[in-house]
Amino acid sequence: MKERTLLLLKPDAIHRAIVGSIVSRFEQKGFKIVGMKMIKMSKELSKDHYSHLVSKPFYHDLEKFVTENPIIALVIEGKEAVEVIRLIVGPTNASKASGGTLRGDFSNSTSRNIIHASDSKEAAVKEIARFFKPSELFDYHLTNEPFLYASDE
Ligand code: IDP
Ligand code: MG
Numbered sequence: 001m002k003e004r005t006l007l008l009l010k011p012d013a014i015h016r017a018i019v020g021s022i023v024s025r026f027e028q029k030g031f032k033i034v035g036m037k038m039i040k041m042s043k044e045l046s047k048d049h050y051s052h053l054v055s056k057p058f059y060h061d062l063e064k065f066v067t068e069n070p071i072i073a074l075v076i077e078g079k080e081a082v083e084v085i086r087l088i089v090g091p092t093n094a095s096k097a098s099g100g101t102l103r104g105d106f107s108n109s110t111s112r113n114i115i116h117a118s119d120s121k122e123a124a125v126k127e128i129a130r131f132f133k134p135s136e137l138f139d140y141h142l143t144n145e146p147f148l149y150a151s152d153e
Contacts, residue, residue: 003081004034004137006127008116011069014038018106019072022115025088025102026076030148035075035128035137041067049130058111065111073131079149082117082124089117 007026009019023033041049046063053059076085090101094113097104107113118124128137142148 004077005081005118005124007074009072012112013114031076031078034077035132038070038072082121085117
């Protein structure tokens, strides 16, 4: 089933100049970028996005990290995008992430783990609406789409 999910390339990905390497993984896998923009996250947006973590001792550091420098927000579309992209991203603690996952290949940290990806279909719907207006999302066909998977998958 075709789905959309929200990704955030965190400031460490931008500062380390690995944005292209990260985005190309999703393109190589056959996912389609339907929205993409560089933004500065406000503290309010951070508190909303990370509402499950505001009471944690590391929240202050997390908020400072994601609000003091720009991030890149993307909406990616494709077959089972939410689950498959979480697999490509790898677990939160990048030290324990397998090679081949983005966090496994590019990070060794729990806090500076380069990327956010929605963790459920419900979260994806909410997170996409949190970061993107409908007019910032685009419908188009990839030229290689017919070769990626059957249209009924
Ligand atoms: P996720 O990004 O893999 O979905 P969450 O538990 O939702 O993981 O945490 C959101 C973000 O908060 C993490 O990606 C990481 O940047 C930060 N974080 C989570 N747990 C810790 C921790 O124990 N120490 C420091 N930072 C953390
Ligand atoms: Mg999460």
